[in-house]
Amino acid sequence: MPYDFETVLNRRHTNSVKWDVGADELPMWVADMDFQTAPAITNALAKRAQFGVFGYEEVPTAYYQAVADWWASEHHFRPQLDWLMFCTGVVPAISSIVRKMSAPGDNVLVQAPVYNIFYHSIENNGRHTLASNLVDNGDQYAIDWDDLERKLADPLTTMMILCNPQNPIGIVWSRETLQRIGDLCLRHHVFVVADEIHCDLTLNGQEYVPFASLTPAVAANSVSCVSPSKTFNVAALHAATLIMPDAHVRALISRAINNDELAEPNSFAIPGSIAAYTDGHEWLHALRAKITANQRQVQAFVTEQLPLVKVVEAQATYLLWLDTRRVATDSAALATDIRKRTGLFLSAGDVYRGDGAHFLRMNVACPTSQLTDGLNRLKVGIDAYVAEHPVKD
Numbered sequence: 001m002p003y004d005f006e007t008v009l010n011r012r013h014t015n016s017v018k019w020d021v022g023a024d025e026l027p028m029w030v031a032d033m034d035f036q037t038a039p040a041i042t043n044a045l046a047k048r049a050q051f052g053v054f055g056y057e058e059v060p061t062a063y064y065q066a067v068a069d070w071w072a073s074e075h076h077f078r079p080q081l082d083w084l085m086f087c088t089g090v091v092p093a094i095s096s097i098v099r100k101m102s103a104p105g106d107n108v109l110v111q112a113p114v115y116n117i118f119y120h121s122i123e124n125n126g127r128h129t130l131a132s133n134l135v136d137n138g139d140q141y142a143i144d145w146d147d148l149e150r151k152l153a154d155p156l157t158t159m160m161i162l163c164n165p166q167n168p169i170g171i172v173w174s175r176e177t178l179q180r181i182g183d184l185c186l187r188h189h190v191f192v193v194a195d196e197i198h199c200d201l202t203l204n205g206q207e208y209v210p211f212a213s214l215t216p217a218v219a220a221n222s223v224s225c226v227s228p229s230k231t232f233n234v235a236a237l238h239a240a241t242l243i244m245p246d247a248h249v250r251a252l253i254s255r256a257i258n259n260d261e262l263a264e265p266n267s268f269a270i271p272g273s274i275a276a277y278t279d280g281h282e283w284l285h286a287l288r289a290k291i292t293a294n295q296r297q298v299q300a301f302v303t304e305q306l307p308l309v310k311v312v313e314a315q316a317t318y319l320l321w322l323d324t325r326r327v328a329t330d331s332a333a334l335a336t337d338i339r340k341r342t343g344l345f346l347s348a349g350d351v352y353r354g355d356g357a358h359f360l361r362m363n364v365a366c367p368t369s370q371l372t373d374g375l376n377r378l379k380v381g382i383d384a385y386v387a388e389h390p391v392k393d
């Protein structure tokens with residue numbers, strides 16, 4: 001069945017965080033797609049609304065069965081049903097897990113540049129962020145293993161938040177890399193929180209490896225966070241799942257999620273998620289083809305029209321990481337300048353820390369005409385910036 005990824009939707013004045021912008025502005029920042037979700041989800045939600053009763057609800061076994069079946073068919077790994085726990089979002093769960101599984105003053109290790117909200121979950125809860133920065137090797141990023149091990153071995157480091165696939169750089173970590181990270185964490189008594197929210201959005205046949213599928217001892221020392229929210233653009237359904245292979249970890253984290261009141265679904269979270277995981281396969285596969293095509297369009301445009309900019313090849317996600325260091329070394333100033341001149345709203349890379357100040361992040365999950373508009377604005381913005389701030393080399 002063909003799906004429509006080309007109709008431009010008018011999301012202005014719909015309470016959309018992304019589209020709360022000026023009349024002529026074009027937002028390509030937050031991780032939110034400008035596509036209607038899979039018809040199977042819309043139909044399930046309409047049916048639920050039609051029923052007209054919205055009392056307290058619990059999570060049925062059918063939800064966990066749908067999650068397990070999806071992982072078995074999409075990711076060749078079947079989690080046991082008793083490893084799974086529903087919660088109302090990945091970020092609230094990470095904050096809750098930080099509070100439960102580490103102590104105030106501890107170090108929580110991240111690999112920067114990485115999803116900026118991790119820093120809020122860590123620092124707003126009185127923990128320290130300890131970054132083992134990823135090293136840009138020209139085409140993509142690599143792990144500095146000596147630095148990582150030294151920081152994991154610090155007795156104050158008790159937790160690592162891993163992002164796989166990694167937002168914003170688009171890497172999908174290999175099984176070998178994940179196992180090596182997991183072994184190091186085990187050796188140094190560091191608990192692993194694996195944020196796998198972008199796992200369904202791998203490109204070009206790339207496969208993601210669930211952290212819970214690693215060796216039993218490594219998997220036992222972890223919780224993985226997954227959700228249909230990025231895959232199907234249903235963030236406001238507020239549905240996510242924690243995968244916890246170890247019974248003791250489950251007992252602790254289940255207490256935390258319940259104490260923080262994150263365990264109860266709204267009326268639409270369960271039917272929407274079951275529909276996504278049961279009937280969303282074909283839609284997802286079509287979406288991946290659209291994102292791949294959009295990534296190619298950006299690469300071709302940038303190569304031809306913006307020789308000072310480089311696109312980092314994303315193995316996953318619809319977020320492109322644009323290397324703008326030859327234009328400006330302060331991406332916040334550059335992003336502000338482009339927005340002011342052209343209305344194009346991109347994410348400045350500095351919020352992801354690490355070497356992010358040399359990058360802009362562009363969300364390419366939109367119809368072709370919108371993407372073309374965004375690219376044309378990007379060219380106008382970069383050319384004008386360069387005219388005023390000539391490149392020295």
Ligand SMILES: Cc1ncc(COP(=O)(O)O)c(C=O)c1O
Binds near residue numbers: 088091229
């Ligand atoms: C890596 C990562 N984790 C979590 C989230 C948000 O998760 P949630 O909306 O379930 O809190 C995002 C959103 O962009 C993300 O990129």
